[in-house]
Amino acid sequence: MYTPLPSAEQLLERERLSYSVMGVKWATLLSFFLIAALCLTIYSHPNPFISLAKLSLFSIPIFVIGALGHIFFSRVSLHQYLDEFLKAYLALFNVAWLLVLVTLARSAVDSYSRTSAISGIESMVDILVLTFAIALFPDRKTMLLMVLPLMVFNVVIHLSEQPLNLVFPIVKFICFTVILYTGQQIFSRWFVQSILRNLENKKLLQQFKRLALVDGLTNLSNxxxxxxxxxxxxxxxxxxxxxxxxxxxxxxxxxxxxxxxxxxxxxxxxxxxxxxxxxxxxxxxxxxxxxxxxxxxxxxxxxxxxxxxxxxxxxxxxxxxxxxxxxxxxxxxxxxxxxxxxxxxxxxxxxxxxxxxxxxxxxxxxxxxxxxxxxxx
The missing domain is CATH 3.30.70.270 (Reverse transcriptase/Diguanylate cyclase domain)
Structure with missing residues (x-):
């Protein structure tokens, strides 16, 4: 008569995966926006440090991987290996972004305005780190695996511009890591409590329905x-x-x-x-x-x-x-x-x-x- 409710562990895993998929789709669309904004900035700049054609060429993997992933995750809500598909997609998407960032960094080094170019690249990486941290906060391991390569890239590119200034990039890296780790703990605790509270409410509602519709002695309908x-x-x-x-x-x-x-x-x-x-x-x-x-x-x-x-x-x-x-x-x-x-x-x-x-x-x-x-x- 009644559909049994999932256990707390099953519900948490299902909701974690559901939020992660939703977050990755949102992060993918935001990535498209960042690439488009970057292309518009270069197109409108009188002396760009990289050609629009070169940037468009190296951005193709982001759009191809992102579009295929967005279509897949929009059509597949539940699958036995959805978690594995999600991690594989993020790994490919991360590599595609690092390819673009490395291309931008190399072009910036050869530019006469390299300092401002590298500063702009660092800011874009910070936006990406924040984006994927928000998108993946229920899954700490996946979130860290996604953002740590980007944060390490920021340290490397800063040191390439200012090799003698070790303190700032290292302190920034440590601060970002601590903020992301502790912030993830806080949001994850809220996430878990919210899911468990929702499960308790469903159990109470089902119990009330059962009391209203089922005979207590025979367990038949009343x-x-x-x-x-x-x-x-x-x-x-x-x-x-x-x-x-x-x-x-x-x-x-x-x-x-x-x-x-x-x-x-x-x-x-x-x-x-x-x-x-x-x-x-x-x-x-x-x-x-x-x-x-x-x-x-x-x-x-x-x-x-x-x-x-x-x-x-x-x-x-x-x-x-x-x-x-x-x-x-x-x-x-x-x-x-x-x-x-x-x-x-x-x-x-x-x-x-x-x-x-x-x-x-x-x-x-x-x-x-x-x-x-x-x-x-």
Missing amino acids: RRHFDDILLQEIKVTERNNRPLSLIMLDVDYFKRLNDKAGHQAGDECLSQLGQLLAQSAMRPRDLAARYGGEEFVIVLPETDIAGAAAIAANIKADIAALKLPHPDSENGEFVTVSQGVCQWRNGMSATDFTANADKMLYQAKQAGRDQFVVDEQ
Whole structure:
């Protein structure tokens, strides 16, 4: 009746991967924007340190890898090896970016405005580091593997311009690493708490729904749920003109069982009967419910009167096989049930339908119990 919720570990892994995929798609689009902005800057500069054609040529891998990856991750939300695909994509994308950055750095070294060019490259790398740190914060290892090569590149390019100034790039590298590591811990803790809180809310909601729709003793649907489902199935039957049948059954001499063996024995009888009826309503749309007291109902969509009668016969045989003791039954030493079986007809309301099943049940009791009566009309 209810779809089981995933465990906390499964949900955390699923949400981590989902956020990482979403973050990588966002980072990919931002990378396209950075390349476009860089091309526009070079095009508008009177003396660019690299030609637009050369930059466009070395930027092709970013666009090809990025476009293919964006299309793939947009179409594939769940896959057994999605995490591996994500890491492989990031590795390729990182190499593509490093290729562009190395090309820019080499061109800047040969430029008369090398200092400002290298400063601009460092700023762009900082933007990339921040972008991928935000995009991958739930996965610390993947995030660090993505941003550390870029940060090391920044140190190298700064030292190539100012080889005697070791303090600044090293301190910057350490500060960035500490900030990213601690920031990731803080955001990851918030992320985990948010996911776990959401899971707890779903569990509470499912529990409330269960309390509202399930009978606590038998674990079958309760009367309220039965009424709702029956109305829905009648509407479906009216639309598609397919058969719909109903079985109503009652434990024979149940009051005597309670009086003689005690209420605990009566509850145990109802509980085992509930398990048996749940197995009888095996198809996805079949519904077994506790109608009230010792009365039960089974809704059988896509089932004609002959099929419902066969199920009633199976229930009678299965209950006999259970051999539940009954110390004060006129039908023998074991628990038996009476059943009324009917099929929905055009114009019947839900009340008429259940009343007809109850009428058949009454006839079964009048005929001596431990049997089922089928409405042949």
